[in-house]
Each structure stands twice: as C-alpha cells, then as structure tokens.
Amino acid sequence: MQCPGCGLYHPARYEQCVSCGRSFTGQDDAVATEPKPPGAFKNQRKVQTPVKQEELDESDEEEDAEEIEDDEDLPKRNRPKKKGGLPLGLGITIAAGILLASAGGTYFFLSRPPESDRLLSEGQKELANGQYAFAQKTLEQAMALKPNDPTILMTLARAYVGTDQVERAWSCISQATQSGKGIASDPQLASDLAKFYVQRNQYARAADLLRPLAEANVPHKKTELADLNALWGDACFNRGDTAQALKCWEEIKSLGEGSRFNECDTRLATIYQKMSNDMLAKDNIEGALTSLSNLNNIAPSPQSYEKTSDLYAKTGKLDLAIDQLRRAIKLGNGSHDLNRKLAGLLAKRGKELLDKGDAETGYAYLQQAQGLDSRVKVPTVALRGIHLDVDNAAGGIRCQGEAWNPGPASVAYLHVKTELYDTKTSQVLWSREQRVVDEFVPPLGANETRAFDISGPGAPREDGSVELRVYLDGSLYKSYPIGTASNSPDSAEPEMPRPAPDRTQQAPPPPPQQPAQPPPVAPPSRPIEQTPLPNSGGLTPEERTMRDLE
DSSP states (O other), X not given: OBXXXXXXXXXXXXXXXXXXOOBOTTOOHHHHTOOOOHHHHHHXXXXXXXXXXXXXXXHHHHHXXXXXXXXXXXXXXXXXXXXXXXXXXHHHHHHHHHHHHHHHHHHHHHHSOOHHHHHXXXXXXXXXXXXXXXXXXXXXXXXXHSTTOHHHHHHHHHHHHHTTOHHHHHHHHHHHHHTTXXXXXXXXXXXXXXXXXXXXXXXXXXXXXXXXXXXXTOTTHHHHHHHHHHHHHHHHHHTTOHHHHHHHHHHHXXXXXXXXXXXXXXXXXXXXXXXXHHHHHXXXXXXXXXXXXXXXXXXXXXXXXXXXXXXXXXXXXXXXXXXXXXXXXXXXXXXXXXXXXXXXHHHHHHHHHHHTTOHHHHHHHHHHHHHHOTTSOOOSSEEEEEEEEEETTXXXXXXXXXXXXXXXXXXXXXXXXXXXXXXXXXXXXXXXXXXXXXXXXXXXXXXXXXXXXXXXXXXXXTTOOEEEEEEETTEEEXXXXXXXXXXXXXXXXXXXXXXXXXXXXXXXXXXXXXXXXXXXXXXXXXXXXXXXXXXXXXOOHHHHHHHHHO
C-alpha cells in the first residue's frame, strides 16, 4: 500500500505510515491507489543516496516544501500532514527499551516469592534468634494469608511454646495434623512441648505428641515415650487408676525400651494383684479371674494359683479349679494344706460325676482324693442319678436316686437319710431316713443298684440359704442347695466326713445272726419192732409184702 502523503509503499497490514505518520484508514480506494506524485520519486532517491546528516535535514525541509506546493491542488482532507515523529532509529531504540523494561518487570513480579513465604522465612529467622514474640506476630500475619498451611502452623506452634501459650500451640498442631502434616515433621518441637505438659501433669497430651514419633521410628523417641509412660503409670497407680496404669506399663513392655523397662513385670504383677482384689470387692468374679490369669502368666505363685482355684470352684468349674490347685501344689513343693484342699475338690468332682451317671470316672476321682488325704474316705456305696423335685405350690421336696455298690464285696446294711438344713440359722428343719438294705432285704451285690425315694415339706428360697443334705450310714455324702433358679442338684462343695461316727468306709456287716433255736421237742419214738413170720425166710410181714408187690 502506498502512503498518500509521502508516497512510501507499505505492506497491506500497516494502518499508518511509518515515515509521515499518516493513517491509511478512512481513505478512498482511489486515493490509496492514486499515482505517485513526481516529487515522491525524487524524495525516495535522495533518501537512498548516502549523504551527511546536515544535508539530509536540509533536503528533507526542501522536499517537504515542494510536497506542500505539489499537494495544493489536492483536496484538503487528502493533503499529507506535516511529519512531526521521531527518526526511525530513535523510535526503534525506544520501543526496544520499553519491551525490555516490561519484560524485566514481568520477570521480577513473576519470580518474586509470595508474601506468605516471605513472612514465614522471616518468622523462622526470628525463632532462630530467640525472638519468639516477634516471630509470633510475623507468623500470625503469614497464617492470615494461608490459614491451612501446615508448615506455618507448626512454626507458629513453636513460637507459641516460646511465649508459654501451650493451648494455642496445641491448637496449631491439631490443625496441622488435619491438614496432612503432623508432629512427626518437627521432632524437637514435640519433645519440647511434651516436657512442658509433663511439668503440668498433662501426661496424656505429652504421650499423644511422642507416640507418632515412636511409631515412625524417629531416633530416641521410643525411649522418651517409655520413660514418660513410666511416670504416668506410677501417678495413676498412686491415685487408684489401675486401668490407665496397666495401659502405660503394657505400652512400655511393647516398646521394649526405656530406662525402667526392667521393672515391667514387677509393676504389672502389682497392678494385676490390686485389680483382682478390687474386682473381688465388687463381686466381679470374671474380672478377678482375668486379672489373676494375667498375674499367673507374669509372676506365678502358689497363692495366686490357689486364689484362682477358689474362684473357679465358687463358679462350679471344678476341672479348672483342680488344674489351678495342682499348679499351686507344684510351686509350693507339695504343701500338706494344698493336698488336703485338692482332695476335697477331687471328691467333690467325683460325686458330681456320679450324680450324672458317670460311675467309673467319678469313682476314680474319689480314689484319687483318698490317696491325697486319708480323711477323705471312699464310700463303699455311692449315689448316682440324684434328682430333686421341688413343688413350690404344694411346698414339698422330693429326692430320688440310686445307691450303687462299686466294690466287689456285697453290702448287707445301708440306710439313707436326708435332712433340710437352714444355713443361716444352722438348724435342721426336718429329716427323713430310709433303709435301703437291711436284714429283711437281700444284700446289695457288686455293681448293683438299689433305688430310694425320700420326700418332705419345704420350699426354696431366693437367697439359697436352704440345702438338702444326704447322709449314708450317718455320714454326710453331699449337700444340694435348694434355689429358685434350678431344682437340679448343684455341685456344692461337700463337707468333710464327721469325725464321729466315721462310717464312710464299707460298713462292716452286722454279726451273723444265729438262727432261731427251735423249741425243744421230744425225741422221736423208736419204731415198733416187727417179728418175722414163720416160713418167710426171716422177712417181716412188711418186707414180704413189698417183695410180693415187686
């Protein structure tokens, strides 16, 4: 495109002449394509001719004057304006400078760190210099710009610790943990804050700070957590919080480190012992058994095994009670008292099995009991299949069962007595007796049974203070509590045989009774002598008659 003013040709994309500054927009096509004035070629040739700068300036003025004269005939709107711009080289230089300045400014602003990062860096420097108050103010400004930045929160927490604002420091740590960066990122801060909490007896928060570091295997943090738990556990035990003390020492044992790790078993044994006593005071037998079981695993002793055995026997778990008491005897080097106690449990278990119909096993338990304690006599006759029938409406108690002879010898005498006994008042409410074997009944042979059935008045009580006692030949065989929950025989611990009369062994058969002497009678009369008949060959008449009959 040719400039209508100066006649300089331009590419089509230009909208203004670079020489005279004339705008190409709004011009007619005729004007835009108007033939070049004669003076334009002259001007173009002069520009292309190398001359001095002074001569160029003079020639430019002359050409401008000529162009004005030549253009007087053109319409007023198409006349070229007088050139007032800078020289081309100067304009290019200025434009390049502007571009460079804008590029530099853009790079400066783009590469400049955010204000929050600058404040964070400044706050960290102030913390390094010990200026906690200044660091707190600087970091609070940084947090206002980036509220959930975990690095700013953790750094601000350290500033709060330096100004003794522990609660605000804890709040920052919690918020940083929720944002994905926990206390593990600053182990020293965790240690400092934990010491602060320990001084104020806030062991739980101190442990919560150190536990993540120990789980992350940060050096020395397991030892630090174990020592903290030792202090915390002692404090809890002294104020009676055995549950938390147990947790503390169990964590020490699981960590396997700490300056007081060797005290774990002793401390745990003491805690389990106290917990079992507390459970028994609250009548919580199951909880006491759990504590004693843990105690026996750590520090077994005859006393703890014996106590465990007593609790199992109280709940009716005789097999477990026998096992615990055997362990107590083993640790106690065969204590005589423990042997007698074990004999009682064996006898009790044996009679329980006999009640259920397991005669052979039950009798074997009774024989073991006799081997441990001679006072426990193996009864010659045992009872089995015992069934109690309590009629609450009619107020009657019925005891049915079988007397069984397990031995090889026959039993010629046996009587069964039952009595209803009040354990509170120690009174016998009633008693009944039934002879099972006597002189009028055939003896009870080996492995034979004989049924009995005894009943009497009475009703169960809610507190279980009434029991039915069964005696064999005057010696207590077993007692059955009469409660409202169940009418079946209970496995209550039997009493030891009474010293007098002692008839738990096979009752000696009564002396053989002499058969009743018949009354004296007259001696039999002698038969009358018969004289033989003559010619009879010396035979009597009777003998002769018998011969003739033959």
